[in-house]
Amino acid sequence: MQQDTGYYVIKRQAVPEVLLKVVEAKKLLESGKVKTAAEAASRLGISRSSFYKYKEDIYEFHDSLQGTTLTLTFQMNDEVGLLSYVLNLIAEFGANILTIHQSIPLNGVASLSITIQVLPTTRDIMEMISKMENVEGVHKVHITGRSATLS
Incomplete structure (x- = not known):
């Protein structure tokens, strides 16, 4: 039996309008067109509380992440071997680690914050993130940055 990853792919028309507006609000913030979440929410006609309720749970789907760099952010318990386990998981999926930034616990x-390069041989990134999230001591993994890989 296949394990539930907690992720679903649904057509845009089935996504509630408020969730689509949350994605748009995130884009406005990332682009610098607005300075605050309140400003983005107001511009799009949603409440600030709706933005904060859903902002960590909805991302735009990209058909292929090949040829990109991704920045993953998350929190992790300060336990011996936990970071090593996560780094080995990234290697197991065939992604190349470009940077690692860790705060003092x-x-x-x-x-x-870990930036990885997705290679042609890299396995399913969403499966990798799901496995990371299921590691005890790792809290809410998010893709916070995406850009084209320079060759």
Whole structure:
């Protein structure tokens, strides 16, 4: 039996309008066209609370992530071997690690940002993220950056 990843692919017409507006609000913020979440929400006609409720759970689907760099952010418990396990998982999926930034752990939890290069031989990135999220001590993995890989 196949494990539930917690991810679904649905057609745009089936996505509630508020979720589509959250994606648009995130784009406005990332592009610098607006300075605050409140401004983005107001411009799109949604409440600020709706934006914050869904902003971590909806991302635009890209048919292929090949030829890109991705920045993953998450928090991780400060436990011996946990970072090593996550890095090995990335290697197991065939992605190339470009940068790793880790904060000093506060209250036993560190913030991390890892930038990876998706190669032609890299396996399914969403499956990799799902496996990372299922590791005890790793909290909410997010793709926070995406760009074309320079050759």
